Amino acid sequence: MSWDITGLGAVASVGTDPGEIFDALCAGRTGLAKLRAFDLSRYRAHYAYEIDDRPGPGHDEPLRATRWLLTAVEQALAEAEPVPGPRIAVLVGTTLREQRSVELWWRGDSDIDQDRLHFGPALAQRFGFEHTYTFANACAAGLYALGMAADLLDGGLADAVVVAGTDSVTESAFGTLDRVQNRVPEALRPFDRARAGMLMGEGAAAVVLRPSGERPALARLRAVSMNCDAHHPTAPDRHSIAAAMREAHERAGLGPGDVDVVMLHGSGTELNDAAEAAALGAVFGPHQSRPLLTAVKSATGHTLGGSGLLSLVTAVHALRRGVVPPIAGLSDPIDELRDMRPVRDRAAPAPLRTAQVNAFGFGGINAVAVLESAR
Numbered sequence: 001m002s003w004d005i006t007g008l009g010a011v012a013s014v015g016t017d018p019g020e021i022f023d024a025l026c027a028g029r030t031g032l033a034k035l036r037a038f039d040l041s042r043y044r045a046h047y048a049y050e051i052d053d054r055p056g057p058g059h060d061e062p063l064r065a066t067r068w069l070l071t072a073v074e075q076a077l078a079e080a081e082p083v084p085g086p087r088i089a090v091l092v093g094t095t096l097r098e099q100r101s102v103e104l105w106w107r108g109d110s111d112i113d114q115d116r117l118h119f120g121p122a123l124a125q126r127f128g129f130e131h132t133y134t135f136a137n138a139c140a141a142g143l144y145a146l147g148m149a150a151d152l153l154d155g156g157l158a159d160a161v162v163v164a165g166t167d168s169v170t171e172s173a174f175g176t177l178d179r180v181q182n183r184v185p186e187a188l189r190p191f192d193r194a195r196a197g198m199l200m201g202e203g204a205a206a207v208v209l210r211p212s213g214e215r216p217a218l219a220r221l222r223a224v225s226m227n228c229d230a231h232h233p234t235a236p237d238r239h240s241i242a243a244a245m246r247e248a249h250e251r252a253g254l255g256p257g258d259v260d261v262v263m264l265h266g267s268g269t270e271l272n273d274a275a276e277a278a279a280l281g282a283v284f285g286p287h288q289s290r291p292l293l294t295a296v297k298s299a300t301g302h303t304l305g306g307s308g309l310l311s312l313v314t315a316v317h318a319l320r321r322g323v324v325p326p327i328a329g330l331s332d333p334i335d336e337l338r339d340m341r342p343v344r345d346r347a348a349p350a351p352l353r354t355a356q357v358n359a360f361g362f363g364g365i366n367a368v369a370v371l372e373s374a375r
């Protein structure tokens with residue numbers, strides 16, 4: 001079983017569309033900058049990966065997450081033309097939804113209709129969509145939505161599904177991270193010994209998913225696996241992560257030796273990176289043909305609910321172009337990556353047929369997708 005990806009859309013701190021983002025990733029450019037949204041004097045961390053579309057430093061606007069969502073969906077639909085209607089479902093993964101808009105309202109900086117805090121009305125107004133569903137499955141939300149989309153198509157409940165994810169930096173989430181992380185990160189450096197923690201990023205991503213064979217495809221989705229182990233509120237379980245990887249391979253009808261590249265979750269935290277790398281070792285370690293590894297968050301920051309889909313959009317471009325972007329800032333890999341193949345310093349050309357995408361969230365919410373080139 002497989003499903004066709006026929007359209008892509010994305011907005012991030014390093015680019016305004018998927019191609020621009022991929023070129024920036026391959027060039028090693030990042031969106032890291034001094035935080036613009038709110039007063040830095042209250043926090044230890046002063047950096048984030050924000051989209052620079054505000055009026056100026058210290059000023060913020062409501063509904064930015066919705067704005068990026070609409071842009072990413074519009075891009076994906078334009079590439080997927082023609083898209084059948086009206087049996088189109090829209091599944092949106094998010095962590096915080098429009099929480100920043102609520103913060104601005106609470107501070108008296110914005111007067112906003114509460115109906116606009118839900119993505120459905122905006123999607124209906126712009127595109128006429130009638131069936132919109134939002135999933136708040138932490139940082140795995142986008143890939144959870146992708147798995148649900150495949151189920152909808154298999155069940156004949158939709159002719160096409162738009163799968164999207166979006167999040168903006170919120171002061172409450174930024175402040176929480178600032179207080180719970182032991183060290184103060186100045187950059188998000190996945191799998192590096194000097195990593196100090198996670199930094200938030202902003203953006204949205206979207207894909208159009210269709211039954212296989214109906215339209216020319218950009219790539220094929222072979223499988224999505226999901227589990228939720230509830231192991232710990234924040235600390236991941238490497239065994240559950242490994243189980244999600246193995247299930248994805250089994251569903252895709254592939255073995256570990258068939259995977260050419262892995263888009264890592266790579267959150268840059270001590271526990272998450274170690275657990276993910278240990279799980280990779282358990283799954284791929286016995287096989288001589290180990291995949292190339294990269295991590296988008298090193299350039300875009302952690303874009304939360306949409307991060308898995310942003311990695312997936314990157315994976316589609318990697319499969320189509322035959323090149324893997326580097327992990328920005330990876331100069332001294334952790335021991336758990338020993339004998340593996342992280343892409344460092346510069347983009348790596350390679351013959352690519354299959355890609356794995358990882359997305360893991362608080363509470364042991366794990367999701368893994370497997371893609372195949374459509375060439």
